[in-house]
Amino acid sequence: MNIGEVSDKSDLPPKTIRYYEDIGLVKPLRGPNGYRSFRESDMHKLAFLGRSRALGFTIEDCRNLLALWDDQDRASADVRAIAREHLEQIESKIADLNSIRDTLSHLVRECAGDHRPDCPILKKLGNFSK
Amino acid sequence: MNIGEVSDKSDLPPKTIRYYEDIGLVKPLRGPNGYRSFRESDMHKLAFLGRSRALGFTIEDCRNLLALWDDQDRASADVRAIAREHLEQIESKIADLNSIRDTLSHLVRECAGDHRPDCPILKKLGNFSK
């Protein structure tokens, strides 16, 4: 399979696939013309990467998950540890964003949003009347 | 004021303050020794930047907000538009993260997390039994 076909099937841009090869996540073969030649297993890895990244795992997480995926003897606890830690980070991020959203939506509600120059949003950001 | 004092007061690292000067967000004076010399107004701008960034506004948002802050005649609607758009992005991000969290916590709950190799997390990421 050439990169274009893999790109279509895995729903990853060719640039990204090349990048993943650069950083050693996939190792496609090469044809005599220098083109990358992807096996089914490469395809599966790329699809795996696409799903992992969509779940917000970092590249390093993905690298570890892939290694565990390749390892028939790994304990599921290892995978679970990565996922749990990631889950905690996500929950903390959600909490941060919720707090930001509350502040921001409060400010937006308070702001008249008309032609007058008075604006509570800027007042709050400046934290003193101007 | 030297950069150290401003750093303490604004709670921004010196590196970040220099960076903000680099990209034109603040324009401190210079003393005869080449040291940056910050006025009160620079301090206020930096504090404004710190709070805006903490609310997740991008640097470009901050640049626009600062310009509006400096402009006595701006309409509050302009500020509100920036804040509203940012708010929408945050809400969309929260929705994404919530969905990711649901998927992930489901997977983590399903995973035995023991010494056995069977792992539903990897199965789901690979999307086929292996």
Place this chain on the structure above:
DNA sequence: TTAGGGCTTCCACCTACTGGAAGGTCAAGG
């Protein structure tokens, strides 16, 4: 044979900083 599309590499750019090296400046203590 030529036109097009696909493939290759390489280099630069993005956001928002951060780390570190090499060196100038300043105030206090000996």
Place this chain on the structure above:
DNA sequence: CCTTGACCTTCCAGTAGGTGGAAGCCCTAA
């Protein structure tokens, strides 16, 4: 006067995770 150490300066490089573009092969069909 000299040293020490904190503080300041600039500049270069690197982070994550790609993306955009240029220059140049390769392959197929008309």
